Amino acid sequence: xxxxxxxxxxxxxxxxxxxxxxxxxxxxxxxGPHVLYKNGVEIATELHGEQSEHSENTLAxxxxxxxxxxxxxxxxxxxxIAEDENGTGDLNLYSKYRxxxxxxxxxxQSAAVLLRIKFDTGKNEVVNQSTDGLLGFTYGYESIxxxxxxxxxxxxxxxASNNLKRGDKIFADIAFGFRYSTPVYRKPDTVWYLExxxxxxxxxxxxxxxxxxxxxxxxxxxxxVFLTLRNFAIKAGVQIPIYQDLNDSQQKDDYRYKVALExxx
Amino acid sequence: MNSQFIAFFTIFxxxxxxxxxxxxxxxxxxxxxxxxxxxxIEKKLLKTEGVNSVDxxxxxxxxxxxxxxxxxxxxxxxxxxxxxxxxxxxSMKQRELR
Numbered sequence: 001x002x003x004x005x006x007x008x009x010x011x012x013x014x015x016x017x018x019x020x021x022x023x024x025x026x027x028x029x030x031x032g033p034h035v036l037y038k039n040g041v042e043i044a045t046e047l048h049g050e051q052s053e054h055s056e057n058t059l060a061x062x063x064x065x066x067x068x069x070x071x072x073x074x075x076x077x078x079x080x081i082a083e084d085e086n087g088t089g090d091l092n093l094y095s096k097y098r099x100x101x102x103x104x105x106x107x108x109q110s111a112a113v114l115l116r117i118k119f120d121t122g123k124n125e126v127v128n129q130s131t132d133g134l135l136g137f138t139y140g141y142e143s144i145x146x147x148x149x150x151x152x153x154x155x156x157x158x159x160a161s162n163n164l165k166r167g168d169k170i171f172a173d174i175a176f177g178f179r180y181s182t183p184v185y186r187k188p189d190t191v192w193y194l195e196x197x198x199x200x201x202x203x204x205x206x207x208x209x210x211x212x213x214x215x216x217x218x219x220x221x222x223x224x225v226f227l228t229l230r231n232f233a234i235k236a237g238v239q240i241p242i243y244q245d246l247n248d249s250q251q252k253d254d255y256r257y258k259v260a261l262e263x264x265x
Numbered sequence: 266m267n268s269q270f271i272a273f274f275t276i277f278x279x280x281x282x283x284x285x286x287x288x289x290x291x292x293x294x295x296x297x298x299x300x301x302x303x304x305x306i307e308k309k310l311l312k313t314e315g316v317n318s319v320d321x322x323x324x325x326x327x328x329x330x331x332x333x334x335x336x337x338x339x340x341x342x343x344x345x346x347x348x349x350x351x352x353x354x355x356s357m358k359q360r361e362l363r
Contacts, residue, residue, distance in 0.1 A: 025299055037305025038349035069349040103296030103353035105326045142298045144324060185300045185321040228301035264304055 025142060028224040028237035028258055029197050030173030031151045033112035033140045035098050036066030041265040042074070048258040049081075052251040057081045058089060070098040080126035087123030092116060094134075107143045114138070114153075128166060130158035136171075147177030147191065167202030167215045177226070186230055193224035193237060203247065216246030218253070233262040287317060287362045288336060292328040293355040294347055297321070305350040313338075313346075326355075331362070 026032030036042055042064040049057030059081065064074030073096075078089030094116035101110040114136040120129055138151035153171040160166070175195040183189045197220045204214035224237025239256040246252060297303055300321070306328055307319045315336035320329045338357065347354035 025302065034302070035351065037309065037351050040305055040308070069351045101296070101351075101353075105295055106298055106324065108296035108298055108352075144298050179299075183300045183323045185303060185323060187300070189300050191299070228299070231301070231304040233301055264301070 025147065025177065025191065025226060026140075027149050027151075027173065027175035027177075027195050028193055028226075028235055028260075029195055029220070029222045029239055029256075030149070030171070030175055031112075031114055031136050031138045031153065032149045032175075033096075033098050033110040033138050035070055035072040035096055035112065036064055036264070038066050038069045040066040042262060043265065044260055044262045046258065046260040048256070048260075050256040051254040054083055054251070056083070060089075070101070072096050078122070080122070082126055085123075085125040087126045088121075090118045090120060090122040090127050092118050107141070109139075109141050111137070111139045120158075128157065129160040129162070130166065132157045142177075144183060145179055147175075147179075147193075149173070149175045151175075163207045165205045167204045169202070170200045172198045189228045191226045193222070193226065195222040195224070195237075196220070197222055197239060213248035213250055216250065217243070218246070219243040220256070224258075231264040233260075233264075235260040235262065286334070288332045288334060289360050289362050290330040290332065290338065291358045292330065292343065292347075293357070294326050294328050294352050295355055296352040297323050297326050299323070302351065306347065306352065309346050309350050334361075 026034045042062070044062040044064075046060045046062065047057065048060070049055065057080075058078045060076050060078040062074060062076040064072050066072050074094050076092040076094075078092075080087060080089045094114065096112055096114045098110050098112040101108065114134070116134040116136075118132040120127065120131050133156045134153055136151060136153035138149060140149040141147065151171075151173045155169040155171070157166040157168055173195060175193060177191045177193050179189070179191045199218045201215040203210045203212070205211065219242050220239040221242050222237050222239045224235065227234045236259045237257070241253050241255070244252045294306070300323055303321050303323065306321065310316050310319045310328070310330055313336075315333040316330055317333065318331045321327070322329065343354045343357065
């Protein structure tokens, strides 16, 4: 029972570990190629969560720094609020490198790779108890009117101390953004988002034996909005499941949400 | 004669003052698509000695920089500055503000 709860909880934690760290006009639930300007600092706070039979929310504090105009590093410190336990989550470190950029008047196309590592530093009752890694690729087209992104991510989940190896996950996403009015510098700006997020989770293994009630496929349609005023931004969105094919008898998600405040210094 | 001299001198002073007031540089920049992302440009330019103000026309891709007289920018400096901010510098026009 405890194991089942831990494994099912892991599905949520894994998803959020991946979905955070959006910089500027990156999609809300997937990744984009945005980095920070050289010597720029981002301070962000984020509340995200999921609702199924159980609810779980995470409040995270994030810092990012632009080493160059194409390379950013950052860290995230989460605090998990579950129904029966609260506590500090696992510390994340990440690095994003924009290896290609093509600029024309009012349009920027770019591509980036992302590496993220989650260390087993959190309170045991609210974390996966493993060290995990994520490798991602993303391409983005951003214009004054329209935005579009594609991304793919692979998440490796390490073995926990109780010989439980949760299944790795693969994510593929496509996202669109639309700005209704022409943006004016120092004036409020709004971009509307719609994302299609797909996830494939492999089965977990305990002492090398596959656990049937783990892994599966999910797809979400995710509307969202991004509001900015100069160097301050608010980002919010909800993931609505449109397809869930989970192995055996796992809890299905009702929805997931995210609200983030971002400040660039 | 005396009043003519005073009038001429006053006009000369006003003219000289205004002439020497400031410079405006209009920098054409590619890749500008959102105001939030453009903040890095303002931050970097305002750190440059003699820059008084920065405004950005996102739609036209123009960064408008007002400086004190005597401030100038090299192509190399602007290429680097805009690259560090995440954009591509293209060209510049300059004029004196009277």
